[in-house]
Amino acid sequence: MLSFKSYIKPKNIKEAYDLLQNNNAEIIGGATFLRLSNRKVDLAIDLIDAGLDYIKDTEENVEIGSMVTISEFEENPILSNLFNGYLKNVAETILSFQMRNIITIGGTLYPKYGFSDLITALLVLNTDIYLYHSGKISLEEYLKTKVHKDILEKIVIKKEKLKATFHYIRNSEYDFSILNVAVSKGKKVKIAVGARPGVATLAYKAMEYLNKNGLNENNIKEAAKIAAEEIVFADDIKTSKEYRKVVCEALVRRALLEVM
Amino acid sequence: MKIKVIINGEKKVLDIEPHEILLDVLRRYGYYSVRRGCDTGMCGICTVLFDGKPVPSCSVFAARADGHEITTLEGLPEAKEFAELLAEEGADQCGYCSPGLIVNTVYLKKLKIKKMDEAKIKLIGNLCRCTGYEGQHRAIAKFLGVEK
Amino acid sequence: MKEVTRKIPKKDALGLLLGKPVYTDDIAPENSLIVKILRSPHAFARIKNIDTSEAEKIEGIECIITHLDLPRNPITRAGQGYPEPSPHDWYILDEYVRYVGDEVAIIAGKNEQCVEEALQKIKVEYEIFEPVLDFEKAEDHPSIIHPEKESHPMFEIGFDAEKNIAASYEMEIGNIEEELKNCDVVVHQRYYTQAQAHVAFEPHTAASYLDMHGRLVIISSTQVPFHVRRIIAEAFGLPIKDIRVIKPRIGGGFGGKQAIHGEPFVAAVTLKTGKPAKIVYTRQEVFEATYTRHPMRYDITLGATKDGKLKVIDMQGLSDTGAYGEHALTTFMVAGSKTLPLYNKVSAVRFTGKVVYTNKVPAGAFRGYGAIQGNFALESTIDMLAEKLGMDPVEFRKKNMIAEGETSPIFKIMGEGREGVEMFVRSCKLNECVEEGMKLINWKEKYPRVKISETKIRGVGMAIAMQGSGIANIDMGAAILKLNDDGSFNLLIGATDLGTGSDTILAQIAAEVLNVPTENIIVYSSDTDLTPFDVGAYASSTTYVSGNAVKRAAEKMKKLIIKEGARKLGIEESKVDFDGNYIYEINGDKKLPLKELATVLYYTENQKQLITDASYVGEESPPPFMAGFAEVEVDIETGKVKLINYVAVVDCGTTINPNLAKIQVEGGLVQGIGMTLFEDVKYSPNGKLLTNNLMHYKIPSRLDIGNIIVKFAESYEPTGPFGAKSVAEIGIDTPPAAIANAIYNAVGIRITSLPITPEKILMSLK
Ligand SMILES: Cc1cc2nc3c(=O)[nH]c(=O)nc-3n(C[C@H](O)[C@H](O)[C@H](O)COP(=O)(O)OP(=O)(O)OC[C@H]3O[C@@H](n4cnc5c(N)ncnc54)[C@H](O)[C@@H]3O)c2cc1C
Numbered sequence A: 001m002l003s004f005k006s007y008i009k010p011k012n013i014k015e016a017y018d019l020l021q022n023n024n025a026e027i028i029g030g031a032t033f034l035r036l037s038n039r040k041v042d043l044a045i046d047l048i049d050a051g052l053d054y055i056k057d058t059e060e061n062v063e064i065g066s067m068v069t070i071s072e073f074e075e076n077p078i079l080s081n082l083f084n085g086y087l088k089n090v091a092e093t094i095l096s097f098q099m100r101n102i103i104t105i106g107g108t109l110y111p112k113y114g115f116s117d118l119i120t121a122l123l124v125l126n127t128d129i130y131l132y133h134s135g136k137i138s139l140e141e142y143l144k145t146k147v148h149k150d151i152l153e154k155i156v157i158k159k160e161k162l163k164a165t166f167h168y169i170r171n172s173e174y175d176f177s178i179l180n181v182a183v184s185k186g187k188k189v190k191i192a193v194g195a196r197p198g199v200a201t202l203a204y205k206a207m208e209y210l211n212k213n214g215l216n217e218n219n220i221k222e223a224a225k226i227a228a229e230e231i232v233f234a235d236d237i238k239t240s241k242e243y244r245k246v247v248c249e250a251l252v253r254r255a256l257l258e259v260m
Numbered sequence B: 001m002k003i004k005v006i007i008n009g010e011k012k013v014l015d016i017e018p019h020e021i022l023l024d025v026l027r028r029y030g031y032y033s034v035r036r037g038c039d040t041g042m043c044g045i046c047t048v049l050f051d052g053k054p055v056p057s058c059s060v061f062a063a064r065a066d067g068h069e070i071t072t073l074e075g076l077p078e079a080k081e082f083a084e085l086l087a088e089e090g091a092d093q094c095g096y097c098s099p100g101l102i103v104n105t106v107y108l109k110k111l112k113i114k115k116m117d118e119a120k121i122k123l124i125g126n127l128c129r130c131t132g133y134e135g136q137h138r139a140i141a142k143f144l145g146v147e148k
Numbered sequence C: 001m002k003e004v005t006r007k008i009p010k011k012d013a014l015g016l017l018l019g020k021p022v023y024t025d026d027i028a029p030e031n032s033l034i035v036k037i038l039r040s041p042h043a044f045a046r047i048k049n050i051d052t053s054e055a056e057k058i059e060g061i062e063c064i065i066t067h068l069d070l071p072r073n074p075i076t077r078a079g080q081g082y083p084e085p086s087p088h089d090w091y092i093l094d095e096y097v098r099y100v101g102d103e104v105a106i107i108a109g110k111n112e113q114c115v116e117e118a119l120q121k122i123k124v125e126y127e128i129f130e131p132v133l134d135f136e137k138a139e140d141h142p143s144i145i146h147p148e149k150e151s152h153p154m155f156e157i158g159f160d161a162e163k164n165i166a167a168s169y170e171m172e173i174g175n176i177e178e179e180l181k182n183c184d185v186v187v188h189q190r191y192y193t194q195a196q197a198h199v200a201f202e203p204h205t206a207a208s209y210l211d212m213h214g215r216l217v218i219i220s221s222t223q224v225p226f227h228v229r230r231i232i233a234e235a236f237g238l239p240i241k242d243i244r245v246i247k248p249r250i251g252g253g254f255g256g257k258q259a260i261h262g263e264p265f266v267a268a269v270t271l272k273t274g275k276p277a278k279i280v281y282t283r284q285e286v287f288e289a290t291y292t293r294h295p296m297r298y299d300i301t302l303g304a305t306k307d308g309k310l311k312v313i314d315m316q317g318l319s320d321t322g323a324y325g326e327h328a329l330t331t332f333m334v335a336g337s338k339t340l341p342l343y344n345k346v347s348a349v350r351f352t353g354k355v356v357y358t359n360k361v362p363a364g365a366f367r368g369y370g371a372i373q374g375n376f377a378l379e380s381t382i383d384m385l386a387e388k389l390g391m392d393p394v395e396f397r398k399k400n401m402i403a404e405g406e407t408s409p410i411f412k413i414m415g416e417g418r419e420g421v422e423m424f425v426r427s428c429k430l431n432e433c434v435e436e437g438m439k440l441i442n443w444k445e446k447y448p449r450v451k452i453s454e455t456k457i458r459g460v461g462m463a464i465a466m467q468g469s470g471i472a473n474i475d476m477g478a479a480i481l482k483l484n485d486d487g488s489f490n491l492l493i494g495a496t497d498l499g500t501g502s503d504t505i506l507a508q509i510a511a512e513v514l515n516v517p518t519e520n521i522i523v524y525s526s527d528t529d530l531t532p533f534d535v536g537a538y539a540s541s542t543t544y545v546s547g548n549a550v551k552r553a554a555e556k557m558k559k560l561i562i563k564e565g566a567r568k569l570g571i572e573e574s575k576v577d578f579d580g581n582y583i584y585e586i587n588g589d590k591k592l593p594l595k596e597l598a599t600v601l602y603y604t605e606n607q608k609q610l611i612t613d614a615s616y617v618g619e620e621s622p623p624p625f626m627a628g629f630a631e632v633e634v635d636i637e638t639g640k641v642k643l644i645n646y647v648a649v650v651d652c653g654t655t656i657n658p659n660l661a662k663i664q665v666e667g668g669l670v671q672g673i674g675m676t677l678f679e680d681v682k683y684s685p686n687g688k689l690l691t692n693n694l695m696h697y698k699i700p701s702r703l704d705i706g707n708i709i710v711k712f713a714e715s716y717e718p719t720g721p722f723g724a725k726s727v728a729e730i731g732i733d734t735p736p737a738a739i740a741n742a743i744y745n746a747v748g749i750r751i752t753s754l755p756i757t758p759e760k761i762l763m764s765l766k
């Protein structure tokens, strides 16, 4: 059980940040994962009323406040139409509708959960993270950076002409992915693999191979092999690293063929 | 601490602990349709409407509801019509999962969903161990007016 | 038939659906003490010392009970007929803890928070032993899980605690070795099934209080209220008359509540403090510390002659009962007794094996009760044999399976925990089930496989199954009918409705006999003070056993109404009949409305309460049959199996309520599908269950099950109430074998351990 001595809903991010610095405190996004932990914390800082649930559509970008729930990818017309419904399709398979109604973008990205489908999907787009204290950082960099006691304010996704696709393998449809793969093709090809079970990563060597040699069926086969070799897999309760490796090759190949 | 909440259209002031879960508070105040099935956000049995949208009440801190609106099955007039369709199909067995399913499905009716497959995607988080779902689907199709 | 075969909604449907407070936790006394259990973190240990002093000081704590405070009477938690075939090897609390999750201490306090806090503050010193975690190494393991001398069986079940054996069994008809020599084709295969979890959505819940006479009243989400009363009396050394057990509505059972779980703990608190108490298991506790299905291993040998005649079945098993021997022998025997008669023309058949203790979550009753484990092994091997013979597996089955009017020596030899009864199968439409199923799945065109794309291949597979209808000569159900002054009836039954709708179908049976609408039958069930005895809801007994009792009670009531009506009309009884509304002269026009008779009998003339009762014990246990056909799509690059169609054609005799029968089968199928494809069980190396929540233990969702098509064969069981047999369990049995066979037919890979995960398929394809 997670227990708090008090629960505060600050009215803006500055107030939230200050409270976080000066207390044994925890930020609450959707609370879905947080509440499964077993800890005693003095203060819960709930961002629900902090004005972070905005979606801004500009010429070049879409800005998504950290308290936007992931069901907005299905329901909000701006988000659901991005990249031809790519993000909508990803979001719709995550967990359940009820949970998507509370799970936030901030709570999904900030803790870098390995099983996350959305992180993998966003990694092949041009996605930037804005942290209240540390400022702007690309998602790719963020995943490699240790951040402490900061607050994720918003994410910004660059609008580009991209073809993107997402593949996953789950045994039950209603389960975590035991491997997920996202691929995008704009000027260059990007390949991300997540639920390895470690957090998503780009398949740099495979990307380089394709960006050098071009997208065709043979190269795709080769790139899929390279990806499965370069990425580090591990065992967990859901499956073995050997299985992940074999399936990674198949999913990367399928995804690439789709954007070819 | 005290929170002000509108539950099923009624203004209420509730006395809660800061870490209390909405599900427990609702039950404590007599909303027994709200039931715990899994406690991890997976089963959907505890679903209520939070500001009009279905959420699992086991995964929401009660303190969050301060200043917001909650609707449980008890406060959903449309529930009866769907309940009767489920009953006609015999699609209720132990009935334990029904309130969550009904709350979520009644919300779907507002979304004007056209296909059963779409409804199933939105209802994946409503687990049932007794019925095998097929009977529920027959009733849902009738209620939403979609092809099974 | 007017009321029987009517698709009426369940009597409790709207109350349940609209969320009325009807489950144990909803109706437990409001001021109940909250009870929680301190559980063992070790798989096998002895408690050297418990220090509760710090915990007791916490504000709000009312009592902490350890094994030192309780009587040490060996019992079994299994709710079965008495004397039970399960060894008495369980104590309310014991100095030994035998699995991670075993009970160490009972804590009661005013609220959740103080009890949680107290849990953390109890200091326990353990002497830790090496646990037995691999059931294949349990026999003769240096660790003895039940070293205590008090544990004992109630009669001979092959119990040998020193060898970690809870039960063992063997039987042989004919000579296996000799007959195998005469076979042209012999196949042999080994199978494993996992410890499936029930996941009834209402967690195990119990509440207790003392009534004004000082009697202990227990409200519990149980399938077996009368067994609970008897077992609690035994455990505490109380007279049965001082205990009352009430079962309100319950949120699913599937066998997981065919036992005592929380009841002794709340009872201990109430007996000690005099105060009401309740326990609601967390989902994690339900997983870690109630029941699972018995994991089993089977070695199957089959032999046939080249004309396609099955000659030999040899099944050698090993079953894992976990830390306690609940349902150990009986689930094991059912794996044979509810599969072997399917092929009743063999010359030799053998079934042998042992049920061993391990330091894992105890296994208990679970829908299918051994039959699903046995069916997976036998029906998979039948396909292997048919292939080796070059025969279509359906044709092979049709040639060898049991038919109406036939018998099997197994019926007599193998009962549940003892001998069974001789029985000719009076109703068996298995052949029709198979034929209809073939049509519905389109076997002729789809067998064995259809290639959908370069990476996706579809296959079809099938299996047949049987179950029972109650346990013959053991299971008893009783009913009381009482006429009210408005002409309605109270039906009082011990039978236990778990959501199955048994209250409704039993009312339908009474209504059919009396020719009144089911709406005029008011049902009250499962209260040991107010309703007659019934063994409870298990072994697929309610419709058949309790149904027959209700039918008899209703027939007696009808006679009584005619008798009293005739008297009032002043005509001889033989000249009068009753049509549901009127008692009337058969060849004349005198008549009397039932309502009038009822009012008169209450208030004005010849006053009396019309009341009848009846009991029923089955002399037979007519098996329901079914054929299950699966169509799967296998992705050969990922190993993922998608279930496309599942066709089930069932012979359960008359369907008393076709809607409810259909849902029973659909629900059973989906649980079977879950066991086949999704429900994986994992333990840590030191014996902690890891799949202890619904994030990791995956039951099927509504998107995992494909198309499910359920049909019933026309069938009539002469010994059943209005021709009915049971339908509660049969649905679960076929999916493991039918799906495994379909996968084999699609891609040529035979998976022999459950669940069939993408990983197992892909790794064997590689
Ligand atoms: C049962 C279950 C199954 C799931 N299955 C899947 C799945 O299949 N696929 C998938 O992609 N995801 C899955 N998820 C994860 C889900 O998508 C979210 O990542 C996760 O639940 C957290 O979202 P939240 O908004 O509830 O965050 P919270 O639980 O509120 O927070 C998570 C962590 O992030 C911190 N945090 C939250 N918001 C911020 C912020 N703005 N700034 C800084 N720190 C913050 C919190 O302090 C906490 O430590 C699952 C989650 C659960 C509970």
Ligand code: FES
Pocket: B035, B036, B037, B038, B039, B040, B041, B042, B043, B044, B045, B046, B047, B056, B057, B058, B059
């Ligand atoms: S109890 Fe809330 S989702 Fe299961």
Ligand code: FES
Pocket: B091, B092, B093, B094, B095, B096, B097, B098, B127, B128, B129, B130, B131, C201, C251, C252, C499
């Ligand atoms: S009816 Fe029992 S869980 Fe759905």
